[in-house]
Amino acid sequence: MITVVVMLATIMQALDTTIANVALPHMQGTLQASQDQITWVLTSYIVASAITLPLTGWMCARWGRRRVFLVSVVGFTIASALCGLAGSLGGIVAARLLQGVFGAALVPLSQAVLLDINPPHKVGQAMAIWGAGIMVGPILGPMLGGWLTESFDWRWVFFINVPVGVFAWWGIARYLPESKPPSARLDMFGFITLSLAIGLLQMFLDRGELLEWFDSWEIKLEAAGALVAFAFFAVHTATVQGVSFFDRELLKDRNFVIGCTFGFVVGVVLYGTMALLPTFLQSLMEYPVVHTGVVTAPRGIGTMIAMLLVGRLVQKVDVRIIMTCGFGITAFALWQMTHVTLQMDSRLVVLSGFIQGLGIGFTFVPLSTAAFATLAPQLRNQGTPVFSLLRNIGGSVGISIVQALLTRGAAQAHAQIASTVAPGNVGLLSLPPAMDISTQAGLAVLNAEVTRQAFLVAYIDDFWIMMALTLAALPFLVALRPPRRQAQAAAAEVPH
Numbered sequence: 001m002i003t004v005v006v007m008l009a010t011i012m013q014a015l016d017t018t019i020a021n022v023a024l025p026h027m028q029g030t031l032q033a034s035q036d037q038i039t040w041v042l043t044s045y046i047v048a049s050a051i052t053l054p055l056t057g058w059m060c061a062r063w064g065r066r067r068v069f070l071v072s073v074v075g076f077t078i079a080s081a082l083c084g085l086a087g088s089l090g091g092i093v094a095a096r097l098l099q100g101v102f103g104a105a106l107v108p109l110s111q112a113v114l115l116d117i118n119p120p121h122k123v124g125q126a127m128a129i130w131g132a133g134i135m136v137g138p139i140l141g142p143m144l145g146g147w148l149t150e151s152f153d154w155r156w157v158f159f160i161n162v163p164v165g166v167f168a169w170w171g172i173a174r175y176l177p178e179s180k181p182p183s184a185r186l187d188m189f190g191f192i193t194l195s196l197a198i199g200l201l202q203m204f205l206d207r208g209e210l211l212e213w214f215d216s217w218e219i220k221l222e223a224a225g226a227l228v229a230f231a232f233f234a235v236h237t238a239t240v241q242g243v244s245f246f247d248r249e250l251l252k253d254r255n256f257v258i259g260c261t262f263g264f265v266v267g268v269v270l271y272g273t274m275a276l277l278p279t280f281l282q283s284l285m286e287y288p289v290v291h292t293g294v295v296t297a298p299r300g301i302g303t304m305i306a307m308l309l310v311g312r313l314v315q316k317v318d319v320r321i322i323m324t325c326g327f328g329i330t331a332f333a334l335w336q337m338t339h340v341t342l343q344m345d346s347r348l349v350v351l352s353g354f355i356q357g358l359g360i361g362f363t364f365v366p367l368s369t370a371a372f373a374t375l376a377p378q379l380r381n382q383g384t385p386v387f388s389l390l391r392n393i394g395g396s397v398g399i400s401i402v403q404a405l406l407t408r409g410a411a412q413a414h415a416q417i418a419s420t421v422a423p424g425n426v427g428l429l430s431l432p433p434a435m436d437i438s439t440q441a442g443l444a445v446l447n448a449e450v451t452r453q454a455f456l457v458a459y460i461d462d463f464w465i466m467m468a469l470t471l472a473a474l475p476f477l478v479a480l481r482p483p484r485r486q487a488q489a490a491a492a493e494v495p496h
Helices: 002-015 021-031 040-063 065-085 090-104 106-117 119-152 162-174 188-208 217-239 248-252 254-286 289-313 319-337 347-372 377-418 426-430 442-480 481-495
Strands: none
Touching: 002 065, 002 106, 002 119, 002 162, 021 040, 021 090, 021 119, 021 347, 040 065, 040 090, 040 106, 040 188, 040 377, 040 442, 065 106, 065 162, 106 119, 106 377, 119 289, 119 347, 188 217, 188 377, 248 254, 248 377, 254 289, 254 319, 254 377, 254 442, 289 319, 289 347, 319 347, 319 442, 347 377, 377 442
């Protein structure tokens, strides 16, 4: 029952990272917001969550894990209801800020609970369950959000959290024992500088494309502010005596550091792909919202199958071998995506999505297992939010990179294709009458088609880049230590 209720809370929070994406056009009309303004429904949640996430370890040490879990679930549920009831842009942005603040702790707390209630030989299966829960968001969120928006109303994207939150709160209050918190003090300077760095980085990533990146003074100031704040945080953490907001002991565990790095890469690839596919299918392939969710759902099926298998495999097979297979499968799926065309049916999307789901599933569970196998139990409350934070930042970076490359690549491809549209090109003679370049209407139709083809080229280039990133990460797997022996040796330290 502990596993069920903490995973319900995790799934509720993970879904809200992406479930609102497909509903944005409907919110925009209802709330009378511009395209620039409505994106704050997404960015406010991400920024608030990213800033609050590093506080999880201190809050658990100060008040106890069970109490923090209960307050987080209650706050997130109430904030979800407020999102659904919002009648203005300011109201929903404020409610999303509250959602981010209260929801930040749910994912790392659920991971820490599952690590503690399972013996070392069951950690792989526990991480498979946890990984499946957090992958539900980016995989099933758009499909569920599209169905709720089209069948009911965009407000149900948020109202659906209320019954789930109530049941999760009851189960946690009924079954989860309280941990005994040691006395704890907050390193306020470390918290403020890290929060500023994360918040400004998120603003830089979210608004960079809209404001033409470094052509805007706002973007320059956000980038400089993030660098300066992080520099202060790094120097303070390295030199402070006594209490530090970030425990330096975490950096002494090689598996944990490498695991966080790979978690960042997984975030880039997974969230980057999920940011590309919906726009590709809806804008270029002209799929309706619900159909887009249906053809991307097999990715979730692949992930679930892989996680069911890998939960048992990690007990018998070196996690580095499993992760190598996972990264290889993911790279193969991305290679398949480089063969998309505007004339294809949905089979390639379904097949490549399923294969990528397998790859992500075979990567994420052994990654979580290896990252925490050698970490001392007393460091888990600090380690789990750091692990989640880096994966989320990887997702933000991935989304920003692929969107920036998409915009730039489409402009370059458009210029190259358009340069061939000249009277001397005999290929123009075979175009249909509607694209007659001697008329203004014909030029407009031809330009629209050139734009479609240019975006296709840009999407394909993005898939090539993500495939190369996935393959480039493979050699670094040799630096991981097989966790089996260390986990068994640490068994005596973990209370059962």
